[in-house]
Amino acid sequence: MDGTPVTVASVTDVGPDTVALEFETPAGFDALPGQFVLLRAEPDDEELARHYTLSSPSVGETFELTVGIDPDGDLSPWLAALEAGDTVHVEGPFGRITYDGEGDVVAVAGGPGVGAAVAIAEAAHEAGHDATVLYQAAEPAHTDRLEALEEAGATVVLLEEEADDELAEAVADHREAGQLYAFGFDDFVTAVAEAIEADGGDPDDALIENFG
Template sequence: MARAAVPGGLSARRAWRDATLVERRPETDSAVTLVLDVHDWPGHLPGQHVDVRLAAPDGYTATRSYSVSAPERGDRVELTVQRVPDGEVSGFLADGLAVGDAVRLRGPVGGWFVWRATQAEPVLLVAGGSGVVPLMSMLRACSEVDHAGGPPFRLVYSVREPGDVIYRDELAGLGTGDAVDVHLVHTRRAPEAATRPVGRLRADDLVGSAWGAEDAPTCYVCGPTGFVEAAADLLVGLGHAPDRIRTERFGPSGP
């Protein structure tokens, strides 16, 4: 997966491309994965996002940014969209876009919040709600390379309740392997078998059993603004170097 710092070059990434929906996969009651076929896609890195534009017959357009949820697979781009209240674009993508329908797509965007297979250090992923989407792209990319002896991954994923876990079955499978440790944090309602009490993210949630801040992991934190700020503060308090904490945020509040 050796590529330039950001795939495609500036002119290629600024171009709008036609994208056709070829598959829909429900993830939760409010989230769906959309698999798009994008003509002449320049490629992307795990953690990047794209701009999606919808156009109405009367000429009205709306554009929103969405993280890519899977690593590069030719001209296929996967986006996981969570419906938000009164969201004109997310609502249409989650409920109205049908297989065969077309949208316009631009990207990839972003060069800092990315993971490359050449990175040798441990990786700590911290997600709040749909902030798991770009982190899932990193986990999937990790699983597609020869990871024998590679860096360990730990995902700490905060959700309100069990039904909000995006990629539930896939994460359960990843959590059984030696290379990926998956830790779920339930803030409002937990499964009956859960041993962690319900509540917001705490410092001890971010401490792994085999490695910690002294091993200088790269930390990727994604979620609503309040969640990201709180998680970054916890990481710094645990001794993680601020310049090794990469953040991506959206919205005003967290799970």
């Protein structure tokens, strides 16, 4: 199997049908918040590969990926059932949408995009900058980290899944508070771009990762 073998350090439930997979960092691996890896595994002896964005604010002895579990999926339930000591393979990191510790941030997340958004907000806070998180989901994940960010002075706005008008209002209210990042599926990031444009901004100034 292609890629670098990485060992699972822990698997933690971080919300409904969502787990955080922490991996031991292999030699030579480094990444910035916002980047992603290609994860390869062989459940049922069939090689599968999926992209996952880092959800840790930095890479040290370990790094983290957040995985939304599709009960009917062919890989995510298997990943959620991994235990410390198990191994998968990763390639990367990939992606030019990154945060390097410079400046305030506005991280907008839909559904599984929360991992990347929280990582960028935490990295900004650790670098001494302001952070805003706008997060739309039916059942939020990483609520403990969001609460910790809010207690540390970050602005956190939680939005219900169908609250599209409220999402547009939140984007308009906060888009100029820092470099805007958006992570999520196509419909969500399209709505974010449209909200920026409707408020007189340029969507091309935002750093948008479309999960497809």
